[in-house]
Amino acid sequence: MLLEAWKPISMGFKRRWWDCIALPDDVDSCDEAAFRMQIKQLAYTSLKLLKEAIFDKELFSLDIYGSLIGMFELNNLDLVVASPVEDYFLYINELPESEKKKAEQVTKPFLNALGDDYSVCCQGTAFFPLQSCMNHSCLPNAKAFKREEDRDGQATIIAVRTIRKGEEITISYIDEDLPFEERQASLADYGFSCRCPKCSEEQQ
Structure with a gap:
């Protein structure tokens, strides 16, 4: 069943988390191999805890788990969500006076x-x-982003030019x-390799 569920995700290119995560600024390039090994070990420990939590020792392999996290690493979007603690206190503030005092x-x-x-x-x-299914262009006509004032956990896609x-x-x-070389890398x-109009022009 797990293999069947994996089929839609297995289509297309993906990299394992420890292969695609960006090297932090405070990690020297000569220490990159050790850093990526630490990330792989972290994934292994995480998967082990997950299997123990759901009592399923055959959940899936480390490579598949790493690919799932890698997909998230390459396609995630920063977001801001309203504080659930604030919402809780606001709810209490709206209670009838007698209940409010008790709370x-x-x-x-x-x-x-x-x-x-x-x-x-x-x-x-x-x-x-939806955002993760959109194709890339170095001359995009839209932008995916999360405004700080939007605290509902939703993302926004806006046009950056006439479509x-x-x-x-x-x-x-x-x-x-x-620059072109850095974008391709x-x-x-x-x-x-991007072949959008911008890249095609700069490659000539």
């Missing part, structure tokens, strides 16, 4: 301990299927302002 007897110590931090938004990354009827909507997977992680 505040429990929540007030926590609120005092948190101070202003109770309203801090949660920051992280998310995988959005003609029937024209494919594309986004950029990388910084399209990089960055896109190698996705398994293709």
